[in-house]
Amino acid sequence: MPFHAAPQPVTRLIEELSRLPGIGPKTASRLTYHLLRAADEQALGLADALRQLRERTQFCRVCFNITEGQPCAVCSDPGREQALICVVESPLDVLAVEKTRAYSGQYHVLHGAISPIEGVGPDDLKIDRLLDRVRSGGVQEVILATNPTLEGEATAMYLQKQLAGFPVLVSRLARGLPVGGDLEYADEVTLARALEGRSQM
Amino acid sequence: MPFHAAPQPVTRLIEELSRLPGIGPKTASRLTYHLLRAADEQALGLADALRQLRERTQFCRVCFNITEGQPCAVCSDPGREQALICVVESPLDVLAVEKTRAYSGQYHVLHGAISPIEGVGPDDLKIDRLLDRVRSGGVQEVILATNPTLEGEATAMYLQKQLAGFPVLVSRLARGLPVGGDLEYADEVTLARALEGRSQM
Numbered sequence: 001m002p003f004h005a006a007p008q009p010v011t012r013l014i015e016e017l018s019r020l021p022g023i024g025p026k027t028a029s030r031l032t033y034h035l036l037r038a039a040d041e042q043a044l045g046l047a048d049a050l051r052q053l054r055e056r057t058q059f060c061r062v063c064f065n066i067t068e069g070q071p072c073a074v075c076s077d078p079g080r081e082q083a084l085i086c087v088v089e090s091p092l093d094v095l096a097v098e099k100t101r102a103y104s105g106q107y108h109v110l111h112g113a114i115s116p117i118e119g120v121g122p123d124d125l126k127i128d129r130l131l132d133r134v135r136s137g138g139v140q141e142v143i144l145a146t147n148p149t150l151e152g153e154a155t156a157m158y159l160q161k162q163l164a165g166f167p168v169l170v171s172r173l174a175r176g177l178p179v180g181g182d183l184e185y186a187d188e189v190t191l192a193r194a195l196e197g198r199s200q201m
Numbered sequence: 202m203p204f205h206a207a208p209q210p211v212t213r214l215i216e217e218l219s220r221l222p223g224i225g226p227k228t229a230s231r232l233t234y235h236l237l238r239a240a241d242e243q244a245l246g247l248a249d250a251l252r253q254l255r256e257r258t259q260f261c262r263v264c265f266n267i268t269e270g271q272p273c274a275v276c277s278d279p280g281r282e283q284a285l286i287c288v289v290e291s292p293l294d295v296l297a298v299e300k301t302r303a304y305s306g307q308y309h310v311l312h313g314a315i316s317p318i319e320g321v322g323p324d325d326l327k328i329d330r331l332l333d334r335v336r337s338g339g340v341q342e343v344i345l346a347t348n349p350t351l352e353g354e355a356t357a358m359y360l361q362k363q364l365a366g367f368p369v370l371v372s373r374l375a376r377g378l379p380v381g382g383d384l385e386y387a388d389e390v391t392l393a394r395a396l397e398g399r400s401q402m
Contacts, residue, residue: 050236
């Protein structure tokens with residue numbers, strides 16, 4: 001008895017969407033059928049946005065953040081402090097720090113963190129280029145703002161060692177209770193760090 | 202102090218992805234930055250799949266399923282039973298029924314369900330075209346396979362009334378415990394339906 005699958009353009013989009021992180025085949029099907037029913041403008045708008053993303057963006061040659069022009073808006077902004085570099089894992093982290101409106105220095109995007117399990121070593125990250133920037137002078141402080149995860153901590157430790165020979169202050173973001181969080185629900189490690197790092201009132 | 206947002210192509214893709222159902226701004230950002238780092242082939246493949254979906258698919262003029270040609274593969278297959286129509290809400294439901302390999306009749310896709318809250322009435326669905334098919338003869342049974350939700354039930358009730366004047370059997374999918382499910386975790390309504398619909402062993 002002959003049974004029928006979805007038309008090829010449908011299964012192809014389901015496959016392409018399933019390759020995205022966190023999107024399984026069920027979600028991919030749901031999205032595909034949503035796009036089939038949505039106005040033409042929505043699917044084609046998304047297709048166009050994807051194309052533009054690849055065609056119009058590149059990595060900044062100084063800090064490796066995403067940018068349209070060279071160097072990026074932060075690197076070419078004379079109003080930003082030049083002596084401060086905040087080292088982050090990804091461009092999303094730059095956005096997060098910018099949103100705080102509490103930082104006005106430079107950035108350096110590593111594009112990942114050291115992870116032996118995933119086969120990511122120091123040479124796979126933009127570490128050499130960070131050392132070049134520090135070597136060329138004018139930098140007073142490097143803030144290690146990698147994630148508070150095993151990989152992020154390992155990367156910070158590695159960077160700290162690499163930067164030891166340079167006349168720069170190396171700092172790390174404070175660990176402690178998240179603002180608005182509840183002591184009761186904090187994990188032990190976070191609570192221990194919050195105790196360790198307590199400050200006088 | 203000047204702070205910087207992401208480049209325009211990045212924010213645009215985040216916006217477009219956020220318009221998809223079930224995808225919030227955080228997931229959209231994560232997907233966007235994944236696509237930035239992925240091989241060119243992935244983002245462009247997705248863009249191309251979206252374009253093809255709109256350009257190469259249409260609704261079958263008989264059953265309103267998604268198809269590349271007219272009529273669709275099921276409607277034009279002489280091996281399928283002609284006297285049986287399974288009425289479903291969406292093309293995804295057709296796929297689900299086909300996957301069972303337990304049905305060899307025709308389909309009719311309503312493209313939604315009656316929902317006063319969302320402003321969807323009978324005229325917004327492909328109900329007239331279903332009645333036309335039944336009216337033109339040759340149909341012995343209409344299986345109402347709308348979802349076991351409030352909207353799906355309301356749609357089934359409405360269709361039952363509309364079909365009452367025709368010499369066709371109208372049936373509804375069985376409700377009961379899902380295979381592999383656990384009695385303990387079944388909701389009361391499902392369990393009540395399973396009791397009601399119990400069969401002799």
